[in-house]
Amino acid sequence: MSIAVNPPPAEDVQLSNDEIIRYSRHLIMPEVTLSGQRKLKDAKVLCVGTGGLGSPVALYLAAAGVGNIGMVDYDIVEANNLQRQIIHGTSTIGQLKVESAKNRLLDINPHINITVHNNLFTSQNALELAEPYDLIIDGTDNFPTRYLVNDVCVLQNKPNVYGSIFRFEGQVSVFWAEHGPCYRCLFPEPPPPGLVPSCAEGGVLGILPGTIGTMQATEAIKLIVGIGEPLIGKLLLYDALAMSVDTVRLKKSPDCVICSSQPTITELIDYEQFCGMPLHDQTDEEGAGEEWDITVSQLNDKFKEGAPIRLIDVREDFEWDIVHLPQAELIPMGDLPGRLSEFDTTDEHVIMCRTGGRSAQMLQLLVSAGITKVKNLKGGIRAWATEIDTELPIY
Amino acid sequence: MPNIRIPTPLRTYTNGDTDITVKGNTVGEALHDLTNQHVELKQHLYNEDGKLRAFVNIFLDGDDVRNLNGENTALNPESSLRIVPSVAGGCMYKHTLNMNGNQ
Ligand SMILES: [Zn+2]
Numbered sequence: 001m002s003i004a005v006n007p008p009p010a011e012d013v014q015l016s017n018d019e020i021i022r023y024s025r026h027l028i029m030p031e032v033t034l035s036g037q038r039k040l041k042d043a044k045v046l047c048v049g050t051g052g053l054g055s056p057v058a059l060y061l062a063a064a065g066v067g068n069i070g071m072v073d074y075d076i077v078e079a080n081n082l083q084r085q086i087i088h089g090t091s092t093i094g095q096l097k098v099e100s101a102k103n104r105l106l107d108i109n110p111h112i113n114i115t116v117h118n119n120l121f122t123s124q125n126a127l128e129l130a131e132p133y134d135l136i137i138d139g140t141d142n143f144p145t146r147y148l149v150n151d152v153c154v155l156q157n158k159p160n161v162y163g164s165i166f167r168f169e170g171q172v173s174v175f176w177a178e179h180g181p182c183y184r185c186l187f188p189e190p191p192p193p194g195l196v197p198s199c200a201e202g203g204v205l206g207i208l209p210g211t212i213g214t215m216q217a218t219e220a221i222k223l224i225v226g227i228g229e230p231l232i233g234k235l236l237l238y239d240a241l242a243m244s245v246d247t248v249r250l251k252k253s254p255d256c257v258i259c260s261s262q263p264t265i266t267e268l269i270d271y272e273q274f275c276g277m278p279l280h281d282q283t284d285e286e287g288a289g290e291e292w293d294i295t296v297s298q299l300n301d302k303f304k305e306g307a308p309i310r311l312i313d314v315r316e317d318f319e320w321d322i323v324h325l326p327q328a329e330l331i332p333m334g335d336l337p338g339r340l341s342e343f344d345t346t347d348e349h350v351i352m353c354r355t356g357g358r359s360a361q362m363l364q365l366l367v368s369a370g371i372t373k374v375k376n377l378k379g380g381i382r383a384w385a386t387e388i389d390t391e392l393p394i395y
Numbered sequence: 396m397p398n399i400r401i402p403t404p405l406r407t408y409t410n411g412d413t414d415i416t417v418k419g420n421t422v423g424e425a426l427h428d429l430t431n432q433h434v435e436l437k438q439h440l441y442n443e444d445g446k447l448r449a450f451v452n453i454f455l456d457g458d459d460v461r462n463l464n465g466e467n468t469a470l471n472p473e474s475s476l477r478i479v480p481s482v483a484g485g486c487m488y489k490h491t492l493n494m495n496g497n498q
Pocket of ligand 1: 252
């Protein structure tokens with residue numbers, strides 16, 4: 001059964017002749033027509049995140065004529081984003097993502113309004129930011145923001161068009177508490193932070209957010225125009241390697257802390273505390289604690305002094321092939337627990353990875369195994385390539 | 396025999412296998428057989444008390460087993476189970492190691 005987010009737009013929401021030409025392929029479809037296109041023009045959609053998922057979502061919503069698009073992001077365009085964040089380009093590296101995205105969208109469609117919020121989406125600003133919008137697109141990359149987006153949508157009774165990706169697999173749903181389950185009904189609690197690797201280290205097939213994001217945009221457009229069957233109470237599971245799409249059924253949880261009849265959450269909470277991790281993926285690389293850190297310049301000095309240090313690189317072999325330090329030896333983290341006998345407790349060790357997150361985990365493992373003369377290379381090989389040997393590639 | 400679909404991140408612990416045939420008359424028995432076949436999976440699916448982790452969702456023929464009979468839900472030989480992980484865009488829970496070092 002189709003559900004529309006909004007009542008039909010006011011009489012004064014009309015299309016200009018330019019817009020009629022632009023949207024003619026919509027206007028001649030009986031499911032859309034002029035009335036559907038006017039609904040699109042009248043709609044207000046907030047994209048939280050303008051990264052891998054937010055890129056195709058915003059591009060297609062803009063092209064389709066969604067009249068008011070808001071974008072929240074705090075980040076800057078980097079070269080390693082361009083493999084999947086197609087709203088940005090080589091010429092916008094270094095710009096604010098929201099500015100880069102706004103310019104691209106207005107180039108596609110000058111007839112729409114773009115509002116940018118160059119901020120983190122937080123408990124402090126989320127309700128106010130989301131208030132003017134009819135529908136929220138969750139294109140975020142971390143658990144705290146996902147729970148925040150969900151709770152904002154439940155509290156403001158808005159649909160949450162959810163998409164999520166990992167490597168070759170994606171999930172899509174529409175969480176709308178008034179009509180079905182919410183995100184918390186499916187995932188009542190986040191995985192403990194110890195079980196979550198950094199996003200940067202998880203990897204993702206560049207085209208995957210394209211597939212999932214366009215599905216999110218499709219759901220948003222269906223909800224705005226009020227056609228088809230929305231993915232409410234259903235979770236779509238996509239596997240790019242198998243090229244399989246499955247749908248499982250979801251139900252509202254009678255115990256849901258926010259959308260059940262007896263909610264215990266009635267206002268936004270501290271999501272970083274709830275998830276035990278920050279609202280962005282940039283400090284996922286939690287160190288082992290300052291006392292365990294060694295900086296790249298300190299390590300470089302030690303090498304220059306000829307200090308006997310065993311430098312262990314715990315990345316994967318395919319990462320080692322991209323770049324490694326000549327002093328290092330490779331023990332991928334998955335192998336390390338089985339190779340503890342190769343460590344001498346009297347040796348000085350430095351553990352390294354790409355950015356210092358995995359090595360911090362491995363350091364804890366070594367320390368708990370009694371190998372205590374260990375340091376964690378702060379910032380990993382990225383820091384080395386930035387500060388010590390700038391000839392090295394950064395990935 | 397029932398079949399379990401393994402999501403990408405957990406395939407590391409099933410030698411890359413995506414679909415695993417298991418023995419068992421209930422969801423719980425099938426999952427136990429799965430973790431017997433692939434011991435490393437156990438810590439990803441169960442907590443220290445032997446309970447299914449709260450963020451691990453198990454679906455039987457398209458329905459969340461929490462909406463059926465949980466781990467006691469009966470299976471038939473054609474049953475198809477799948478594990479649906481909690482994923483946060485590029486991130487996904489992944490218990491790479493037991494921090495005590497005793498795998
Ligand atoms: Zn709920």
